[in-house]
Amino acid sequence: MGKLRQAGLVGAGLLGGVLISLQFSAIADKETRASLPIEELRTFAEVFNAIKSGYVEPVEDKKLITHAISGMLSNLDPHSSYLDADAFKDLQVGTQGEFGGIGIEVGMEDGLVKVVSPIEDTPAYRAGIKTGDLIFKIDDTLVKGLTLTEAVKRMRGKPKSQIRLSIVRKGEAKPINVTLTREVIKVQSVKSKLVEDGYGYLRITSFQENTGAAVVKHLNDLFRNGPLKGLVLDLRNDPGGLLNSAVGVSAAFLPPETLVTSTDGRAPDAKHRYSTSPSDYLRGSRDDYIRNLPPEARSVPMVVLVNGGSASASEIVAGALQDHKRAVVLGTTTFGKGSVQTVLPLPGNTAIKLTTARYYTPSGRSIQAKGIVPDIVVEESANGTSAERLREANLEHHLDNDKEGSTPAKEAPAKPAKPVAPAKPKGSVPKDDADEAAEMPSRELASKKDYQLNQALNLLKGMQIMKTAR
Known part of the structure; x- marks a missing residue:
């Protein structure tokens, strides 16, 4: 199969990366x-x-x-690109969490549009479109021969208008035809739930302008009835977003003035250290939402869930909490996008998105083309399997890891870890158990069938038992 050549969005509004800001001076203003x-x-x-x-x-x-x-631009690396007026507008609107479309993040593979991820609570998500689906026909137009930009424009449209997609799916003998109704997509980037008495679940699907404030609001809801025994922060399939939002989310769990990430590039303004101080996560004269944080949030035992779909801003948060030993990171190795993009406006309401820096975890690690390796490796299902995912190292023209050189296009090896739960005896598995084991995580929020979440809760309960024993 060909490699994923280019990332794009179809009314998804999610940013497959880290953006420093959308408010930069035009290129013409550069002194040098x-x-x-x-x-x-x-x-x-x-x-x-x-x-x-x-x-x-x-x-x-x-x-x-x-x-x-x-x-x-596209031949520099997978994340530098030219944004025409429509794409630039989508990018700006996307950071606010409201946009139009069907709700899928896509790329191009072998001349077809490949679904990277359906976005929750969108027409595509509700229709059952899955990661890895290949779209070969849009209405009556074959995708072969179209560029990704042309295909994306055909999938966009006015709310309430319909679109027909023809899809090839692995394991299905016949093509799948789906009719979707476009709508204005409003993504709620933070969700939470009290999964059990004393154990909270917090999920971040993207890092938008208001994500940090939303995290604080949800934490107050979770702590409303008293302290928690444990908290699961779910960053799985979170493709990233705004850097200041990642710093703000980290500030909700780390002490003040704690280093979250650093960036380094050729230009002087690409070199910066970001800490949990208001100047690094707030913009303009906005109120400091961290002041409303329940104090227990910075001490509650935590597990962070990650997988191959966790990229950029989500990797910054996971790496910061891991380096400062604030949380145990559990799951599978993350995507490995360790670069920062700057949006530079051009005349005519267009812009370029240019990779200007690499970012590093507090200990100085670069995750570029490598990813965050979990403290405890847990696959997505009980039978030890996870969905096959593309990673940064699979993308053409990806940047090398400057700390370790070029990285092979495969998941980085994780250090050995003791299993969270007792393993089942080897041998044949009854059919019903095998079917359940092979089931991927449910789309339901904090589903009881979510194997990784269950292992995270088991770990937190074990930590609580040890704390009580001490």
Whole structure:
């Protein structure tokens, strides 16, 4: 199978990465400029003129220049890209958690649109579209021959309008046809639930502008009836978002002025240390939501759940809590996206998203193309299997890990850990048990069938027993 070449969103609004900000000065305001390569630009001009004068059909100048800029960026790394007016608007709106579409994060593989992840509570999610599905037809148009941008534009549309998708799914003999009704997607990035008496569950699906404040609100709800014995922070399948939101979420669980992450790049403004101080997680004159934090949140025993879909901002939070030994990280190795993107506006309401720095955990680890390796490895099902996932190291042109060099495109080995729960005896498994073991985590919030969550709760209960015994 071909590698996932490019990431994109179809009305998802989630950011598959870490964005420092959307409010940057235009490129024209930069004081320093690189010297231009005259000979190479002459070659570019010759190619441009050859197309203008000899191509079989007329091509607009703007289209040629736009494609040249797009190609220049997309060949740098998987996360640098040119944003036309629509894409730039989607990016801006997406950080606020409201946008239009069907609710899937997508990429391109072998000329088809591949579903990276359906977004919860969206038309795609409710229709049962799954990670790994390959879309080969959009309405009456075959995807083969379309760029990812062209395919995404065809899947967008006005709310209440319908779209037909034809899908190939692994394990299904025949194509699946799905009719969806587009709608305005409002993503609630934080959800919580008291799963058992004394044990809370907090899930973050993306890091938006208001995610930190929402985390504090949900923590107050969980602690309303008294202290908790344990808390599970679920970052599985969280593709990332805004850096300041990741710092704000970390501030809810770590002491004041504690280092969360650092960034390093070639430009002076790409070098920074982010700590749990208001100046690093707040923007403008907003109230400091951490002041409303229940004090027990910084001491409650914690387990952080991660998997191969946990990327960027979620990896920053998991890495910070792991390095400071604030929580036990449980699950499978994360995606491994350790780079930061800066959005630079251009004339015409367009922009470029440019990778400007790598980020590091508090101990100085780079997770680029490696990921956060859990303290305790627990697969997604009881029979020891997890869904096959693409990771940063699988993407073409991915940055190397500057601390360890190039990383193979496979999951990083995890250190041995004792099992959380007793393992079942080897041998044949009855059919009903085998079916249950092979079942992937339920879409229900804090489902009782969620194997990894159950192991996290077992671990917290074991920690509580040891605390009581002491």
